[in-house]
Amino acid sequence: MKRSYLVILFFTISIFTTIQAQRLDEGYWKSQLKLQNNYSLDFHFSIDEHQQMIIYNDTEEVELNAFEKSDDSIKVYFTNFPTYLIFKASSSKSLKGYFVNPDRKGFKRIEFEADFAGKKLNQVFDYKKTSTDIAGKWEVYFNPNTKHEHPAIGLFKQQKSKASGTFLTETGDYRFLSGNVKNNKLVLSCFDGAHVFLFSATLENDTLKGKFLSGIHYQTNWYGIRNENFELKDPDSLTYLVNDEFKFNVETVENEVYNYPNDDLKNKVVIIQIIGTWCPNCLDETRFYKELYEEYNEKGLEIVGVAYEVPKTFEGKVDRINRFTKNKEIEYPILVGGYASKKESSEDFGMLNEISSFPTSVFINKDGKVVKIHTGFNGPGTGKIYEDYKIKTKALVERLLNE
Template sequence: MLRPLLLLSLIGCSGLTFSCAGQSKPTTVQPGTYRAVITTKGGPLPFGLALEPGRQAGTYTAFAINGSERLAMDMATVTGDSIRIPMALFDSELVAKVDGKTLTGTWRRHRTAQQTLTLPFRAELGPNYRFVPDSKSASTTIAGTWATEFSNKRNQVDTVNAVGVFKQTGNRVSGTFLTPTGDYRYLDGNVVGDSLFLSCFDGSHLFLFKAKHNSAAKTLAGGFWAGISGYESWVAKADPNAKLPDPTSLTYLKPGAKTLTASFPEPNGNVVSLTDPRYKGKVTVVQILGSWCPNCMDETNFLSPWYKKNRQRGVEILGLSFERSANLTESGPKIERMKQRFKIDYPIVLAGTNDKAQAAKALPELNAVVAFPTTLILDKKGQVRHVYTGFNGPGTGKYYDQYVDEFNNLITKLLAEK
């Protein structure tokens, strides 16, 4: 029989109730907003990182800050002297050692079970500037609309036309680039001398833009670094009338096709089809997306609350998710996490892999799938009436507002049809 003192000692050392001599308490992270930097091939990529105490000891609510966006990440946890900030939707995380007001570690992106990509990460509590301290004055003005071309000659990628839209206050610049397949989300940065610096980190994207401004010629010329090793050069010219190709002209039904065939499983294995009674006689929005896709995340942030507000009018939504794996066991949990995060009430099914050619094969009535997201709107008879490639997210300002108006007007029109 164990004596009481010996039993108490064993319980304490097991970590069940009591603490033992020599056991260290978890480090306390100072809450607040940090100036964070990930070191990329293009140089330092800064962003804001806010940490707020969680409900449980050793946990923190984390946000990535880019311009006006505070993007919620998953719950951060402290173990020993380190903090881990996961972004499960994007298979990435920030892991850093805590030393007072400084965090030092790495950003990790898990490509496969065997491959993890990393970049150095550092954050300091207190500084609230992006690239350089904010100033009321700047030597040049970037505000406005820019006709832009991106080019990657190394990989022989065709030139991509884009539209840059920027606002400037003092030396602080915010905005984004719109492309035919989506936008670059929230960019934030500074004018330094005759140069422009912009960045974005959202857990999936690492975007770093640099350019020289020729004020006389009204042009910008520079480089764009993305992720671990992506690089493109870019040039832009100030043009208030710059615009993209019609987003309804890129993906369309093949000749003779009028509707869409879609029958795929939900994460629980239940097969959902557009021929189900749920969609009969309803105006139906078909969302082609992926849990890994930040632009899809922006569209889902719009569609999820929109559906809750409008479903009683006779509308439905079906999400066709194309993931990195077509294995339901592997991708099903990711779809479920996405549904929980965005409080999605409509079905999301696993339609295949996120290879665009494979996505097009899964939807044979379409000429191609050129972007995630792509949105189709079907009338009450199940006929496709509208296909929209890409999505102008809230970071695009008036372009987002225009999309929302056009979307609502089209739905209202289709609902009024017999």
């Protein structure tokens, strides 16, 4: 009996020790992801008294789910995506492990490490005065002097050496970027569970010249010059009808055929939202459309999402869509498109010239006529641009409802 008690006692102590080892120090942590060519993406997160982890990208707060025990490691999933961090705690103040994106065929794992910084945010950052000024609007080109060159707008803010902002492209924005300016060097980054974006540049006279890295699988050059008057193409002009009959058929999450147009949407104002639940810009748009739906559904607005997902099986796609609608409390239906491919979505919506971006939204009046097609989405990271778009879209919906 004594031996049995000793075994039970040892097992109990082992469990208690494991639980204690999993408890991380409350406060702010400095962390980094190790990218290619000796680059690293620095970010910070906090751990609260409930062991809730929150990652910060400028003003964005990315909440992760509760810690899970995974063999001898700790695993924590992002709430919005199937990605996760898995790590071991060598102490309550030091972590090492990986960021994992299971949807990637290659380059799934990126090395991750973190160290406790302190209870206060100023223990993470020490922003100082600098003579380098990057604040303002920049005319930017990625992949310059190649056939893949494409324009963007850099919108940057600066307080002392603290830098923040985003890039606008013709298919959406790069969301919340934060970093610093030091000795003519600019660094901006975003890590939100989907994006692993690092932008670095050197200010030479009036030109920023640098590199853009996405995870450990992609990098390219970019440059920017100050230009307050620079504009991109109108996102309402990029996708258009090539024949007048807008119709499609896909499946519901219940595996039933869904045809558009249909009797349920007659005499309704309709937004068809072409998205992927893996897409952060789609998430931003969906949060806005949730507001629209709650405000205008009883007045005659209907929104129908069509999601293109990474899993190959129908069941896998449904799982992603159901998790998305449940987590975000989306009341309008999201249907099952095909694989997460602009080519495949373009084939399904063959009446359009192409689907060049997730998301793409088609606005339809009560008579069933397409009145606007909006490509991409510039979300809350763009500040006034986002707020102005919300006002403009609400005005359009109200006009269509009153016609």
